[in-house]
Amino acid sequence: MQDSAFVHNAFSRIAKRYVLTNHVLSLGIDVLWRKRVAAIVKSYQPALVLDMATGSGDLAESVARACPEARVVGADFCLPMLEEAKQRGRTDLVVADGTDMPFKDDSFDAMTVGFGLRNMATWPGALTEMARVVRPGGPVVVLDFSLPRAPLAAPYRFYLHHVLPRVAGLITGERDAYQYLSGSIERFPSGEAMLDLFRDCGLENCRCEPVSWGIASIYVGEVAG
Numbered sequence: 001m002q003d004s005a006f007v008h009n010a011f012s013r014i015a016k017r018y019v020l021t022n023h024v025l026s027l028g029i030d031v032l033w034r035k036r037v038a039a040i041v042k043s044y045q046p047a048l049v050l051d052m053a054t055g056s057g058d059l060a061e062s063v064a065r066a067c068p069e070a071r072v073v074g075a076d077f078c079l080p081m082l083e084e085a086k087q088r089g090r091t092d093l094v095v096a097d098g099t100d101m102p103f104k105d106d107s108f109d110a111m112t113v114g115f116g117l118r119n120m121a122t123w124p125g126a127l128t129e130m131a132r133v134v135r136p137g138g139p140v141v142v143l144d145f146s147l148p149r150a151p152l153a154a155p156y157r158f159y160l161h162h163v164l165p166r167v168a169g170l171i172t173g174e175r176d177a178y179q180y181l182s183g184s185i186e187r188f189p190s191g192e193a194m195l196d197l198f199r200d201c202g203l204e205n206c207r208c209e210p211v212s213w214g215i216a217s218i219y220v221g222e223v224a225g
């Protein structure tokens with residue numbers, strides 16, 4: 001769990017360089033991860049989707065492309081990130097905190113969160129809110145970083161702690177924000193631990209799909225009826 005004032009400040013500072021840094025650091029693979037999330041959402045044929053922690057709107061855009069009939073609302077607590085989303089053509093944007101959303105119960109058919117849950121002040125609090133605002137049977141789909149298993153674990157950790165903050169620091173001038181990123185990935189629950197958290201927060205039929213050797217994982221849970 002994270003200090004929300006620090007997170008808000010960090011994203012406000014890196015907003016303008018966020019998308020470029022993402023693509024450089026992931027060698028563009030993040031685009032494929034978002035497409036996979038969008039395909040999962042599409043399989044539920046939703047009419048109204050909330051992309052929480054939408055940031056620059058990349059995941060909302062992938063979902064909108066995969067589900068052209070759906071309305072996709074993007075929400076984030078950081079205005080400079082939402083301004084990036086707006087400049088990149090996203091509409092339907094709302095300033096909202098994922099741990100305390102201004103939406104009624106069962107408002108959405110599906111929810112996505114890309115690289116956002118890890119940054120929230122309370123993971124159970126945020127997941128419980130997600131389960132509250134999505135209708136029963138609807139999916140909550142979380143995409144986030146995880147740690148790959150051996151033999152990739154050691155080289156990946158080296159990349160995470162030594163290469164990533166330096167490269168991102170050069171692009172954004174904000175090395176501290178990316179040192180925070182490495183630490184937050186180490187602290188964030190993954191695999192079965194995350195699925196247990198999903199179940200504790202009112203989600204069922206929970207499953208995990210590691211992508212790119214477990215560098216990231218997609219978690220899906222359906223809101224219990």
Ligand SMILES: C[S@@+](CC[C@H](N)C(=O)[O-])C[C@H]1O[C@@H](n2cnc3c(N)ncnc32)[C@H](O)[C@@H]1O
Pocket residue numbers: 004007008011052053054055056057058059075076077078081096097098099113114115116119120121
């Ligand atoms: C790494 S960016 C992810 C952006 C986008 N979802 C993507 O896939 O690239 C994380 C976003 O989470 C947002 N965020 C962090 N904590 C939040 C919270 N408690 N409520 C809403 N947004 C939050 C940040 O402002 C930032 O825009």
